[in-house]
Amino acid sequence: MSDAPRPSNFLADIVEADLRAGRNGGRVVTRFPPEPNGFLHIGHAKSILLNFGLARAYGGRTHLRFDDTNPVTEETEYVEAIQADVRWLGCEWGEHLYYASDFFERMYACAERLVRDGKAYVDSQTQDQIREQRGSFERPGVNSPFRDRPPAESLDLLRRMRAGELPDGAAVLRGRIDMAHPNVLMRDPLLYRIRHASHHRTGDRWCIYPMYDFAHPLEDAFEGVTHSICTLEFESNRELYDWVLDSLGPWDPRPRQYEFARLSLGYTVLSKRKLLQLVNERRVSGWDDPRMPTIAGMRRRGVTPEALRDFADLIGVAKNNSVVDIGKLEFAIRGDLEGRTPRALAVLNPLRLVVESWPADRTEELDVPWWPGEPARGGSRKVPFGRELLIERDDFSEEPPKDWKRLAPGREVRLAGGYVVRCEGVVRDASGAVTAVRATHDPASRGEGERRKVSGTIHWVHATRSVPAEVRLYDRLFAVEQPDAEPDFLQVLNPDSLVLAKGARVEAALADAAPGTRWQFLRQGYFFVDPVDSRPGAPAFNRTITLKDTWAARTAAKPEARRAKREPAPVDGQGAAAARKGRAELRAEARAADPELAARHARYVGLGLSEEEADLLSGDAAVATWFDAAVAVHPNARSVARWLLNDLAGLARERALASLPLAPDAFGRLVALVDAGRLTPAAGKALLAELVEKGGDPEARMKALGLEKVDDRAAVEAAVARALEARRAEADRYRAGEKKLFGVLVGAAMRETGGAADAALVRKVLEEKLA
């Protein structure tokens, strides 16, 4: 364990449970396994932060492993970019850098072992034949004619595959599992294919390469990974993952695969294919275009690793397919940048402001703090103020709308860090367009303690002592929230995702801003000095994110409707989906095929069970027989049925009833105990859970566990008193009127007796005491 913040999600729960149970010798080893065939994006960042975060929180380690099993798509360039990105995120793998290709020899040895064990064979069919034989979801596959080839023959062929005697596609190694398996991935999956291609690390040493489903579990096992965390679409691969490991073990630790929902982000695409397309078709300038959701792109936009971490914490980890509101990312970025950027003045779309009351030959060097409102932080620079200034065109309106707080004829506004000015008129060109605003200033309006009320503050720069700058205004790459849902995602690119601010000027202090530094342009947003294109004296700024702008939000058109709420489920019930075959149909079919089961159904109804209960118990002979055996011991069929159906079923889960340590006669005796009033239902459940796991005699266990029903009033009163003592705060709130807390109090009192108290009596006593 470490003192790193403990993540709270279902995977952390699993890790904690494993640690508690002493599994894997207390080790926690995760891994991040990218294929080096593209750049990492924010979805990978979620996975990286999850894997590294989990290991760090539980005193484990995380491996960086390149899953380089397909030589035709993978390149060294990507290997390097990926390492840089992971490191930039603040994740360290230490000496644990691995490549799947480093394990090729061991993997191959495993393949030979499978062949010798009769668990794999070389198939000499064509790709089309193999596909054809795989069957479909509804139709089982058929066996390959080479499926029963003797192991010695397969082994020879496999060796010749490796030796390069066979051309691409001439043969593959297949696992021998089951061509009728309901999971199509298990229908004799391909394990190795021939690829006469140069690999970025192993060169031409190999001409056969393992498939993902074979390689991945082995890589995990070789490295000692304990928790192999991947995304939801690999759920059906898990069965094959387990088959490979179980066929080739034993392993210590034995890796386990878990899946979580990959990230989807609004107004963004995250599929490798689409990202690659954007790059290849020059819709963006490259993988590191600041509009790209790649780590490289976000880095160049000015996003920090800390912001990405905050974002990851914000969205959590679960198994729901969900689309995260891009506003969350923006919130994390703003929150991070807020505290780390000095405030500067820049005008993106200038309009001349002539301060007619200011002498033309006079310039005042105003001392303006870098951190307004945070004097403790210190630091300031001189900003020249003169007669000719530039303000933002959007900050002036001749006919201002309601609630306008900026400059307008006859109105006053403060120039940030400087004087209050009043608009006296405008200057127009021949066409009547405003070319300048005329103003006068209030000389007394600046200085310590000056608290003159004006409706607003605007930013500005000196007309000649400011410097031109390249300012790139980035916005969301897509115009719709779910570009993936479009027939062609390229059709919904946001045409304004990059706007160059024409004529933008920044205050002189920013002329030589260092590449890679971050600034807030007052009232506008956070900007990053581009590390590639910026030059001293000719700075280039990338807008990372705008400031939250309630005025713009108010005046902008309402965003398009979010995705429609789920269709209301048709309530007409039964008939609607008659075509489908659910478990209910299966049971009905079983009875139709077996008159004995049908007779049981009738008998159960005769015993007083509901139609539904009788149906549930008579769909399977094993269940019915088990039930009958229990009823033979305790002839209250309704009770036995309810306990079996509602409680035992949940406890048994997938396990067959017959395989439980709990025999039907013991179960019948347990239900009898409840019916006789010797066990409360709550205590009965506790006892049942115990017996399902460990077996034993109900009555003996009941006594040993102290579960026998408590219905003497003194004992219940004592329990209630203890509960009230322990839950004093809740009791007080209850008395104050929060009646919903009664349940908490009942629960506390029940727990005082291990569920053995009579609930009705507890309620009664509680009510009296709380009255």
Added chain:
RNA sequence: UGAGGCGUCGUCCAACGGCAGGACUGCGGACUUUGGAUCCGCGUAUGAAGGUUCGAAUCCUUCCGCCUCAGCCA
């Protein structure tokens, strides 16, 4: 529906049989030398229906909806 998953405020995530909570967004308000930040306030969400239970988002059943899988990709 062959198999495997998933359904909780507009969005994302909690609640592990006992008070449906947090964050984002949005909307008010206060404050403000950033229409920023900050502070305060505002919530008819457990897909539906049955059942078990003193008590169900949670357990059981049925139904509905969504996602993934039939590459010699990963």
